[in-house]
Amino acid sequence: MTVPSPAxxxxxxxxxxxxxxxxxxxxxxxxxxxxxxxxFYMVRAWEREPLLARPISVHSVDEDTVSFLYQVRxxxxxLLSHLQQGGTVALTGPLGHGFHTEELRGRIAIVTxxxxxxxxxCLARTLPPGDVxxxxxxxxxxxxxxxxxxxxxxxxxxxxxxxDGTRGFCTEIFDPHIYDMVVxxxxxxxxxxxxxxxxxxxxxxxxxxxxxxxxxxGACLVCSCATVLGNKRVCADGPVFDAAEVIWHx
Amino acid sequence: xxxxxxxxxxxxxxxxxxxxxxxxxxxxxxxFDVSRLGGICTKGLTLxxxxxxxxxxxxxxxxxMMNSVGLQNPGIPVFLERELPRMRTLGTAIIANVGxxxxxxxxxxxxxxxxxxxxxxxxxxxxxxxxxxxGMAFGIKCDVAASVVAAVRPVCAKPLMVKxxxxxxxxxxxxxxxxxxxxxxxxxVNTFKALAIDIHTRKAVxxxxxxxxxxxxxxxxxxxxxxxxxxxxxxPVVGIGGIATWQDALEFIxxxxxxxxxxxxxxxKPTAMLDIVDGLERYRADEHLxxxxxxxxxxxxxxxx
Numbered sequence: 001m002t003v004p005s006p007a008x009x010x011x012x013x014x015x016x017x018x019x020x021x022x023x024x025x026x027x028x029x030x031x032x033x034x035x036x037x038x039x040f041y042m043v044r045a046w047e048r049e050p051l052l053a054r055p056i057s058v059h060s061v062d063e064d065t066v067s068f069l070y071q072v073r074x075x076x077x078x079l080l081s082h083l084q085q086g087g088t089v090a091l092t093g094p095l096g097h098g099f100h101t102e103e104l105r106g107r108i109a110i111v112t113x114x115x116x117x118x119x120x121x122c123l124a125r126t127l128p129p130g131d132v133x134x135x136x137x138x139x140x141x142x143x144x145x146x147x148x149x150x151x152x153x154x155x156x157x158x159x160x161x162x163x164d165g166t167r168g169f170c171t172e173i174f175d176p177h178i179y180d181m182v183v184x185x186x187x188x189x190x191x192x193x194x195x196x197x198x199x200x201x202x203x204x205x206x207x208x209x210x211x212x213x214x215x216x217x218g219a220c221l222v223c224s225c226a227t228v229l230g231n232k233r234v235c236a237d238g239p240v241f242d243a244a245e246v247i248w249h250x
Numbered sequence: 251x252x253x254x255x256x257x258x259x260x261x262x263x264x265x266x267x268x269x270x271x272x273x274x275x276x277x278x279x280x281x282f283d284v285s286r287l288g289g290i291c292t293k294g295l296t297l298x299x300x301x302x303x304x305x306x307x308x309x310x311x312x313x314x315m316m317n318s319v320g321l322q323n324p325g326i327p328v329f330l331e332r333e334l335p336r337m338r339t340l341g342t343a344i345i346a347n348v349g350x351x352x353x354x355x356x357x358x359x360x361x362x363x364x365x366x367x368x369x370x371x372x373x374x375x376x377x378x379x380x381x382x383x384x385g386m387a388f389g390i391k392c393d394v395a396a397s398v399v400a401a402v403r404p405v406c407a408k409p410l411m412v413k414x415x416x417x418x419x420x421x422x423x424x425x426x427x428x429x430x431x432x433x434x435x436x437x438x439v440n441t442f443k444a445l446a447i448d449i450h451t452r453k454a455v456x457x458x459x460x461x462x463x464x465x466x467x468x469x470x471x472x473x474x475x476x477x478x479x480x481x482x483x484x485x486p487v488v489g490i491g492g493i494a495t496w497q498d499a500l501e502f503i504x505x506x507x508x509x510x511x512x513x514x515x516x517x518x519k520p521t522a523m524l525d526i527v528d529g530l531e532r533y534r535a536d537e538h539l540x541x542x543x544x545x546x547x548x549x550x551x552x553x554x555x
Contacts, residue, residue, distance in 0.1 A: 006280055008520045050310050051465055052517060092281075092520060212308050214315060214517045217280070219273035221293070221319045222308035231301050231322060236277065 004034045006093050006217070014087040015065060020143040023072040024115065025081050029089055032064050037123035038098025038208050038240045042216040043068065044090040046079050054080065055213045055235070057119040057185075058094060059144075066091075069118040069144055095216050096239050099123050099183060099206055106180030110134045110148075111170055111194050113186025117144050119208055120185065129153050133179070137170025137190070169193075176201035184208070184243070192248035205243035209234050251541060252531055254288060256486055256509050257409030257434045259370045261288035261343050264542065265499065265527050268490055268513030269294055269347035269373065269413070270319065274333040275340045281520040285341030286527060288509060292329070292337070294347045294375050297359040299325035305457030309446050314465030314492070315514060316444050318456045321349055321378055326362050338368040347413070349375035356388075356398055361405040372408045374399065374433075377415030377440035378462075389415035389440075392427040403432035411435040411488065416468075416475060417443045425479040425487075437488035437511060438479060439472045465514040466492045473505050480506020481551045494522065496529025506547035 009031060018026040035041070035058040042053035054076040059069040072078050083089065101123070108131050110120050117136055121144065124132060129152035136145055137158045142165070148155050157165030158173050166173050171193045176182060184194040185208040198205035211223035211234040218236025225234050226247040232238060252263035267275075267284075269291035275284055284290065302322025309316045323329070326348070337344050346369045350356035356374070363369055376389035376398055388398050399412055410432065416439035418424040425436045441462025446455040454460075472491020480487045489507030493499050494515040502510045515522040534542055 008281055049312065051313060051315055051514070052310055090519075212306065214308050214317070214514075215271070215277070216517075217277045217520070219277040220271055220308075220317070220517065221302065221322050222317055224302065224307065224319075224322065226304070 004036075004094055006095055007033055008090070008092045009033060010090040011088045012091050014083050014085055014089065016085055017081070017083050020069075021141050024069070024143050025072070026059065026067055026069050026144070027080060027083060028065055028067040029091070030064060031066050031091060033066065033091065033094060035061050035066060035094030035122075036098045037101060037126060038119050039094040039096050040216075040239060041066070041068070041091045041093030041095065042213070043080065045083050045087070050076050052076075052214055053090070053092060053216065055095075055211075055216055057208070057239070058122050059118050060122050060125070069115070069121070071115040092216060096235055097237065099208070099240050101126055103204070103206070104181050104183070106131065107178065108132045109174065109176070109179040109182045111174050111182060111184040111186075113137045113170055113190035114139065116184070116186030116190075116208070118185070120183070121147055123183065124148055124151055124153060135170050135174045137186070138164075171197065176203040179203055182206070188248070191243070195243035195246065195248055199244060206240050207243040207246060208240045209238050209246070211235070211239075252527065252534065253541070254509055256488070257371055257411065259343055259409060261509060262286070263288040263527050263530065264503065264509035265523050265530070266343075266345065266488070266509055266511045267291060267516065267523060268511035269375065271513035271516055274329070275337050278516070278520055279340065282524055287342045287523055289343030289345050289370070290337070290340065291345040291347050291373055291511065292333070293323050294321045294349045294378060295323050295326050295329050295359065295363070296321060296349050296351065297326050297355045297362070298351075299323065299328065303456075303458050306455060309455050309461065311444075311446070311463065311465070312467065314463055314467035315517075316446060316456070316461040316463050317441070318458050318461040320458070326359050330362065330366050334366060334368055343370045344368060345371045345373050345411070347373045347375050349378055353398060353401055357401050357405055360402040364405060364407045369408055372406055372410055373437060374402060374410060374412045375440075377413050377417075389418055389424070391419060392423050395424055396427040396431040399428050399431035399433050409434045411437050413440055414438040414479075415440045416472065416491075421475050422478045422482045425483050429483045429485050433485060435486040435488060435508075436479060436483065437490055439468070439475055439491045442468055442471075464492065466494055468492045469498060473501055476502055476507050477505035477549060480547055493526070494518065496526045496533065499526050499530060500533060500545070503542055503546050504548045506549070508546065
C-alpha cells in the first residue's frame with residue numbers, strides 16, 4: 001500500500017455529521033487526501049481558540065472522502081461536534097505510520113476499548129472478514145460495531161455496566177492464544193493489559209497510541225512515548241507501534 | 251526585496267524557523283518549500299544525547315501553549331553525521347542551537363559545531379526553562395551568562411548569537427553583558443517559565459512542575475523586551491515570541507529586530523511562515539520601501555512618561 005504524502009488543506013467541506021451515542025460522533029469530509037489504516041489528521045474547525053488542531057485517526061477512507069469517529073473530550077472536540085453539513089474544516093495529513101497490514105496474516109484479533117475502535121474500521125476493510133474477530137469494550141452503550149458485523153466479522157462486546165455483551169472489560173473476553181496477530185487501540189491501561197497478555201501468549205501485537213500533540217508531524221517532540229529503543233514520537237514514528245517495544249508503565 | 255544580513259550572513263528574508271519547533275527541517279519539507287525561509291534554527295543540541303523530560307510535555311493555554319520537552323536531542327556528533335548533511339540540501343541558512351548542562355559541555359559543543367561546514371550561525375541556548383541543570387540556569391544572572399559567552403567565544407569561528415530568556419533578572423542588562431562578552435547578536439525571547447495545575451489530581455500538570463509558555467499570549471511582553479534590548483545594544487537583535495502573522499513580524503522589526511523567529515504559529519498552520527514572508531513583501535512593495543531596514547527600530551527610544 002502506498003502511503004499518500006501529507007498536505008495542509010483549508011476549507012474542506014463537511015459532508016455529514018452523525019451523532020452516534022452520548023458523546024461520540026462521526027464526521028465525514030470531502031477530501032481526496034486519503035490515508036492508510038492507523039494514520040491520522042490534525043483537524044481544526046475554528047479560527048483562534050483553542051490554539052492547536054486536534055489529532056484524530058482516520059475512521060474510513062474513500063476516493064473522495066475521509067471519515068473521523070471521535071469522542072467529545074474537551075473544547076476542541078466539542079467544537080468539532082458543532083460542525084454541520086456544508087461547514088468547513090482545515091486538515092493537515094494524513095500523518096504518521098499506521099498498521100503494518102502486510103504482517104496481518106492468519107487469525108487476527110482487533111481488541112478495542114471505547115473510542116479506540118475509531119481507526120479499526122479502516123483497517124478491517126483491508127482484511128479477509130473470515131479471519132477477523134473484533135473484541136470491543138465500552139463503558140456503556142456500544143457504538144460503531146455494526147459495520148464490522150456487516151463486513152462479516154465475528155464481533156464480541158464487553159460493557160462495564162453490562163448493558164450489552166459480557167459485563168466487564170474487553171481484556172476479560174480476549175484469549176490471545178487463539179490468534180496469530182493482534183491489533184489494539186484504546187486507553188493506555190487497557191492496551192498495556194492487551195500487550196501483556198499477548199507477550200505471555202507469544203502473539204505479536206500492534207498498538208495504536210494516543211497522545212497530546214502540537215505539530216503532529218514530528219518536529220516538536222511533545223508527544224514522545226518511551227520504548228525499549230528510546231523515546232519515540234507518537235505522531236511520526238507511530239502512532240502504531242509494536243506493543244512489545246512500548247514501555248507501558250512509563 | 252526582503253534580503254537581510256545577519257552577522258554577515260545573507261538571509262533571503264528575515265523569517266527564521268525557531269529552535270525546537272522545526273526539528274532539523276525535514277518534517278515540514280513535506281508541506282512546503284523550506285528554501286523560501288530566511289533560515290532554520292535546529293532543535294536545541296547538546297554534546298551528549300538527551301532523552302528529554304518524562305510525563306506530559308504539552309498543555310494548551312488561552313492563546314498559547316506550554317511545553318516541557320527538556321532538550322531531547324540525539325547529541326551533537328549524531329547531528330553532525332546524520333542531520334546536518336540533509337539540512338545543507340534544504341537551501342536556507344542553518345542556525346545551530348547549542349545548549350549544555352555545564353560550562354564544559356557548552357564549550358565542547360560549540361567547538362564541534364563551529365568546525366562543521368554548512369552551519370552559518372551558532373545560537374547559544376542559555377534560556378531553556380525545561381532542564382534542571384544548565385539551560386536557563388545560565389540565562390538568569392548576567393555574570394553567569396557572560397561567563398558562558400566568554401568561554402565559548404574563543405572556540406566559536408562562526409557568528410555567535412545568544413538566545414536570551416525572558417526569565418532573566420534584567421533582560422536588557424543581560425543583553426549588554428552578552429554583547430560585552432563577545433556575542434555577535436542576541437535572539438529573544440525563549441519561553442516564559444509558567445505553571446499549570448490539574449485541579450482534579452491537585453498536582454502540577456508537568457512532572458517538572460513548571461514549563462515554558464509560548465504563543466500569541468506572550469507577544470506583547472516579548473515585543474517590549476525586544477524594543478528595550480534593541481535600544482541598549484549595538485549588535486543585531488532577532489525578535490521571537492508569539493509571532494503568528496506578518497503584522498506581528500513587522501511590529502518586532504519596528505521595535506528594532508533585524509530578523510524574527512516563528513515557532514508555535516507553525517504548529518497552528520504549517521505554512522504560517524510563508525504567509526509571513528509574503529505579507530512582509532507585499533507591505534514592503536505597497537509602502538515603496540527598498541528594504542525593511544527603513545522601518546527597523548522606527549519606534550526608537552521613546553521617552554517614557
